[in-house]
Amino acid sequence: MPDIKLYSTPLSGHCHRVTLLLNMLSLPFEATEAGAGVRQTEDFARLNPLRQIPVLIDGGHVLTDSNAILVYLVKRYAPDSHWLPEDPLKAAEVQKWLSRAAGEVRFGPASARMVKQFSAPEAYESALQISAKFLPQLEQHLESHEFLATGRATIADLACYSYVATAPEGGVSLTGYPAIQRWLARIESLPGFTPLPALPLPEIAG
Template identity: 80%
Template sequence: MPAIQLFGTPLSGHCHRVTLLLKMLNLPFELKEAGAAERKTEEFSHLNPLQQVPVLVDGEHVITDSNAILVYLVKRYAPDSHWLPEDPLKAAEVQKWLSRAAGEVRSGPASTRMVKQFSAPEPYDYALALTAKFLPQLEKHVETHEFLATDRATIGDLACYSYIAAVPEGGVSLEDYPAIRRWLKRIENLPGFTPLPALPLPERAL
């Protein structure tokens, strides 16, 4: 059995960003299904009292929060890599995009998908408005940057990728954002990439 266990669900973008890094670092791991029912169990609540996925178990270490897991994996298994640079300014840029993944991306693109595909009780109009504000900003940034934080892919890219790529499943088209689509393709061309399982598109994409 692999030393690393990842508790999550394949359709979760938060889990997908961790899966991407595990595969890109060539780290063997076991994905353990943790759907809504499993997350309410005493066993899972012991791992994460918030009953949220993903949860990474690496030997005796239990790490929760997808972005925290990304930082842990790089620091432990690839400390001198491009995924999280030591340079203060570059590290700050990576942190900025991790924060945007947890902020604008989660409350915008991710929320639109959660409402459309999983009937999540979240404000769809607000998510649409935030997405409409954020995507042009991202488009302008990646018009002049190959990757988000540095000249190579970082965990900031992986943290933002999944829900941006899947935003059409939330009813938002990427047709007007060619630079974003090129950035997505650059992530998809990285060794070890695996796609987020596709869901049906809504009848109307905005």
């Protein structure tokens, strides 16, 4: 039985993607609240000098960066699964969307949500512009694909899901993106899915 501990907070999309995979792989874990106060402690800094979450501890291994944690969990506990294909082209597709999760998704919908919900010191207008450019591209891709990288769900879908699903909480509307909405529903129908806690919707941008 794995001995897994996850430092996280319930409202973080970065933590949510890791929680989703742990649940979908049926891996038991201990969730430890790591709010801002915890992250400022020296004990936490020894786990992650950047003082960021999530942090996953598996036995004697300490893992940081949510996308890196996703890769580790699949390679460690589900190496022959659909979550991260061995095929070079399919693996490259997964990596492409992991990069989009760390790029356009992080600095678009995620940033807008952080500003609106948590008063994060980020550029809201820039987040709206990035979202307005990225979401039509995502919509076009999903018009002909059920999932992002392959014909089945991969860690790329989990990495992108949380902040796209909660885009309206940042004032970014998903109205007019039916393919994205169908993709979100497909993720939500996967065994082990658990939603992020809902936050109040601000005025929709545009």
